[in-house]
Structure formats: structure tokens, C-alpha cells
Amino acid sequence: MRKEWLLLLLCLLLPVYAFALELNRVVAVINNDAVTSIQLDKALAAAEPGTTPAIDERRQVLERLIEESLMRQRAEEIGLTVSDDEVEAAVQDVLRQNRLTKEQLDVALAQQGITPDDYRQSLRRQILRFKLVGREVQGLIEVSSREIQDYYAANSTAYREAASITLRHISFPLAGQDAQVQKERGDAALAALRAGTDFATVLETARQDGADGGDMGELYLEDLTPAFAAAVRDLPVGESSELIANEQALHLLIVTARTPAKVRTLDEVREEIRNQLAEQKRSTAAKDWLEGLKKRAHIEMKL
Template identity: 30%
Template sequence: MAAHRESNMVKIITACSMLALLAVTPSFATTKPISSIAAIVNDEVITTADVDKEYTQLQKEAEKLPVPERTATRSTALNRLVDRKLVEQKIRELDIKVSDEDVRLAIEDVKKQNNLTQEALEQALAGQGLTVLQYKVQLKEQLERMRLMSQEVRSKIQVGEREISEYYEAHRADYGGSETFHARHIFFKLDPNGSAEQTAKTRKLAEEVLAKARSGENFVDLAKKYSQDPAAAKNGGDLGTFKKSDMLAEIGNTVAAMKPGEVSSLVASPAGLHIIKLEEKSQEKGRPFTEVKESIEEQLYRKKSEDRFNQWVKDLRNAASIDIKQP
């Protein structure tokens, strides 16, 4: 299972969490240093040149996001480098190794999944400004991190049957199992061009009828007597069976929050005022649990992994010696 997840996570595109591959080479043409220290993480240095490179990458990633989410700062870039450095140090501490054969098999897996020949892979990498050798270094680092994740995070995560079942029941609509409602209403029309006096008179009547409905008077009889929706009134205000999205948003949202037998407060819509009684609520079957169980388990597992990994990195930070010199 872990090996399967490991191979599936290998991507041709450089992952955002990869370390910068190319070391900064000092220039001997000038006596000025090309970079200064941005941070020291457990006695290991992150330079401002490292931050510059990460910041550039962050800006490229931000360009692909919706405008409101395009936030790229040097502080964010530095924090990513600090987290990456801590993970790198943990890999060395735990002596996690990835062999050349592991990398070769990962490349073969990438080629197979993307239906690529060796030549096509090299062309795809060249399009990203990478050589095969650089890509192998990236894959090795990525596999090391995945093994660290498996050892320190994923091995400690469990997703139980009950948890999967509860998620399925709470998200049936996501699997084609929409809720349906059978309801009645008593409608009071409000003229948008009417006077304040007319509006107040209509609202007062609606409140009086609402009090009658909530005191136990027969809703069907009240609808026939008072409702100004002629088509529904003759059938006791019957709206039939419908999905939430089939109705005005004001009515759909109201019935979705009600229990069968319950009478709503006055509901205002663009047409007027409604008193709604929910007769029945039911759930369409949709895709069966057995069909979606595996995908739900994977989704819950992934979410737990992300949450636990983020907490794990926070714990690493708390235990580390981190000296931020400049963003």
C-alpha cells in the first residue's frame, strides 16, 4: 500500500516542496559576497540567494492561482526553506536511504503512467529546463521525503470503517444521493409597487395565519383559505416533491434546515411571503457505499496525512534552533 502511494506521488513537474538543486557558486570576479545569511537552522545556513530562488519559484506558482490567492512574499519563501531544511536534517538523522535502483524504477513508473518513451521524457524535462541527471536528483529527494512521511506520519494514521461510513452518509449528495423534499406552503403576494400600508396589512395577515398553523390548525385548510398561489392552494398548498436546487433559494434553504412536520417562520422571497410546512424528507440512493468506499478512505487518509504532517513540521520547528537574520 505504501509503495503504491509512493509511486503514484512521483511527478515529472518539480514539486513545490523540492529543495533547490543547484548550489550557488561564488563569483571570483569581485570581492563582494553574492549573498548573505538569511537564516540559520540548527547550525545550517540558508542564504539570501536561496531565498531569492525560492521566491521566484513561489511567484511562478502564484501566477497559476486565482487573483485573490496570488500571495507571494519573501517571508513565505524563507519559511518554506526553513521547513525544508528541517525535513532534510530529519532524513539524515534517521538515515533514510534511496538507492539508484529505486530512482530507476521510479523513472520507469513515470514513463509508464504518462505513456512516455525515454526520448519523450527527456524532451519533457528539457521543456522544464531540467537534465535527466537533475531530474534523478529531484526524484531521489522526493522519494526520501515520501519514506520519511511514511515512517514518521502515515504509519501512525488509521481510517476506520465507521469513519468512512459516517463520511458517506454526511456527503451522500456528492455521490448522486440528493435529498428530496415534499412540502406545502401558504403564499402571500407582496406588490413591489404597493404602499407601506398595504405591505404592513399583508404581513399582519401572514403572521396571524402563521400563528394558526403553529397552534395546530389544519395546514391544508389554511392553505385553501388564505394562500394566494391559486395552483397550489386548491391542493392544500402542495408543492410536490422537489430537490433543494429546484426551488427558489429562499424556499430551498428553508426546507433543507427543517424537520418533517415542522412549520417555518415567515419566509420572504422576491414574490412575497411564504409559510412552509415540510411533510417529508428523503434521500436518493445514489452510488452505493461499496463503490465509493475506497475513494473515501483515500480522501480521509490524505487529509489526515496532511494535517499530521503539518503538525509534525510545527513540532520540528519548536524543537529546533532557528535564527532568522533577514527575510
């Protein structure tokens, strides 16, 4: 009787075991490593929370997991690792750049269904990839002076800087005000400015009657409304415009500085171009290197 019960229990458990195997089947083999369907589903959930991915999306995420496996294997081969201190430094960088506390970061991650440990593992993989690719391809990255000169010659228009203008303003609001009274206040402020009274004094007097104003900073004419641009286009430094009316207020604009248009020289942008070209080469070299890893590896996809 005991043997019969054991046989019955085994028959009941076999379908459950088979179902579990199906749930966690192997979807890719990479040399001696494997990616399971559970790992793939977890990566998909992190990439597209709350959605049902299409076949193409599953394949793309699986290809990324295959690449991560290849890089992990290569890192192990050459003894490259990522320390806990490096991961912690990366977390602190994220907190600092986004002005978050650790608690706020944990809440944001939880809203996306990501645990702090999963997030740290993701950072560890990113750091490993960065270190590995840098080690493997950095020696291949060289940018010659000729390449920099040729790039500058072909893209010189990108280094043209438009003329800029630095402005101050005083505005006399019209909402709930007598327009004629506000015009008279504006005219008085304009007369004071043109008589040589300093801007701060004129603004302080105007504020007593509800006006507003201050520095507008350095701007390009195309940043201004057509009416403002027309008023200051040819206005000399130190001069004030006539009153400019719109629906909200009457405005005075004062030009405090002008910077003429110019083209940045090759010497000014040399390092900028060098870094840009180096990054392009680094990206291409990294793709070629990764393709080389794939070609030398035994890879089977079983989607």
C-alpha cells in the same frame, strides 16, 4: 616594491570578495544547516521561470527550503535514505505516465531551465519527503467504521448516479446534399430498422450513400443536445427515434441499453471513503508533524 604590489592586489581583490559574499549571503539558518541566497534564487527560478518574484514569493520558497532542510536533518538522524534505484524508478514512472522518451523529457526540462541532474535531485527530495512523512505519521492514521458511516450519511448525495443511456446513431449529412433526398434516405433507414433489419446492415446500406454512424457509447441525458435528449428520453430499448434535424445532418438514434439511476451503497464505497478520510488525516498529521519539527529547531530567516 613587491610588498607594495601585494598590498595593491589585496586592496583590489577585497571588494570582489565582499561582492561575492553579498551575492551568496546566508538567508536562513536551520540548526547547523544554512540556506544561501544562491540556493534561494535557484529554487525561485525553478518555481517561476523567467519571472521576478515578489518578497512574499521569496519568503514562501525560503520556507519550503527550510522545511526541506528540517526533513533532511530528520532523515539523517534516523538513517533514512533514497537509493539511486528508487530515483531511477521514479524517472521511469514519469516517462511511462507521460508517454515520453528520456530524450523528450530532457528537452522539456531544458525548456524550463532544469538540468537532468537537478531534476533527479528534485525527485530524490520528493521521495525522501514521502518516505519520511509516511514513516513518521502512518501509525497515527486510523479511520473507524463510525467515521465512515457518518461521512456516508452526511455526503450520500455525492454517491447518487444518474440514469444513463447507451446509443447508436446514423447521420445523413446535409452539406452539399439535396435535403429532400437525404430525408428519403433517412426515412428508408428508419423503416428498415423498425421492420427488424439489424443495425449493421442498415448502417452499411446508408454508408453507400454517404451517411455515417456507429456506437455513441454510454451517456447521460444531460450530455446530449436538447433535441437528442427529448427524442430518446422515453424511447424503449431497441427502438429508433424519428429523424432529428440540425444544421449539419439528419440523425437517427437507437437505444441499445438503459441503466436506471441509483445510489451507491455504503458497502460499495466503504474503501473509497476510508482512503479519502485517511488521506485527509495523513495531510493534517503531516502538517502537525512538520510544525513540531519547526518548533524544536533553531531557525533564523534573514531576508
